[in-house]
Amino acid sequence: MKKLQNYSLLKHNTFGIDIRTDYFVDFDTEDEIRDFLLSGWDRSLPLLAIGGGSNLLFLSDFRGIVLHVNIQGIEVLSQTDEWVEVRVGAGVVWDDFVAYAVAHGWYGAENLSLIPGEVGASAVQNIGAYGVEAKDLIVSVETLSLDTAEKKIFTNAECEYAYRHSIFKTSLKGKYLVTHVVFRLTKQPVWHLDYGNIRAILAQKQCELTLENLRNAIIEIREQKLPDPKVTGNAGSFFMNPVIPQEQFAALSRQYPGMPFYPAGEGYIKVPAGWLIDQCGWKGRALGCAGVHKNQALVLVNLGGASGKDIVRLAEAVVASVKEKFGIEIHPEVNFIGELES
Helix, strand or coil, rough: EEEEEEEEEEHHHHCCCCCEEEEEEECCHHHHHHHHHHCCCCCCCCCEEEEECCCCCCCCCEEEEEEECCCCCCEEEEEECCEEEEEEEEEEHHHHHHHHHEEEEEECCCCHCEEECCCHHHHHHHHEEECCEHCEEEEEEEEECCCCEEEEEEECHHCCCCCCEEECCCCCCCCCCEEEEEEEEEECCCEEEEECHHHHHHHHHHHCCCCCHHHHHHHHHHHHCCCCCCCCEEECCCCCCEEEEEEHHHHHHHHHCCCCCCCCCCCCCECHHHHHHHHHCCCCEEEEEECCCCCCCCCEECCCCCCHHHHHHHHHHHHHHHHHHHHHCCCCEEEEEECCCC
């Protein structure tokens, strides 16, 4: 366990915003977490659990204790000829886990290649891309209560998963630390190829459809669209794709015949937020040091020296434009931490 005071979180948020926290505690084992929680820490201080910081926007210094679970390891719990269940430490880098699965011939996670962040956060955020969500793979989520330090295992159903949603973001927000996630992957192909331009990339490469080739295609697509946070600060997709009633979509599609869409359950349609933002003319534009990425309008970027306030100001302007043009309200996928300074 590492305990640090007045610690910079610059390396712990992919927006690259240099803010500080009063205390930072890094855990390598469940026992270290229990020792800390039972040690009589100052309970007047707020706690914040973070993973790789790829879905956070810090608005100010954090006056409290930031907790980071760095538990590693990938362990096979059980398997048959058809599937395998693996228990993965919350601190494992998500894309390292995907690469491990692909290398072992396990299907299911390949469409989630190159998503930044860590395994623990994947279960909280229900990350998703190209027709696959973490909830499709998760069997259970192992946690420790921040109040009692007791272990609790949540089944997939108990996590109340929905699009970019889990119970850990609502009624149980700030109450548990994720220590491990159990995933079930298949040993037989289950392809998801109809999102984005996956089929076009594969056809262009004229390659056989394999796990490795599909992962490489996903990586190529993401690298073309998304900036490297080590070079340009960003949190990936800043906004969630809005889900609207089918009647509203029908009316809009008559006005905008090229509007892309995906089915989202009976009576509802999912519309790509990036397309909406692009149609409002935001792609490549900036407000001060905060900008909309030139290749993917869904991504807001730190052009250098931006504060959380700068990013929020840009986000609010984008939201207002989409609302005015389409009558659709888009919402951030990124979590805002702290308070805006006046």
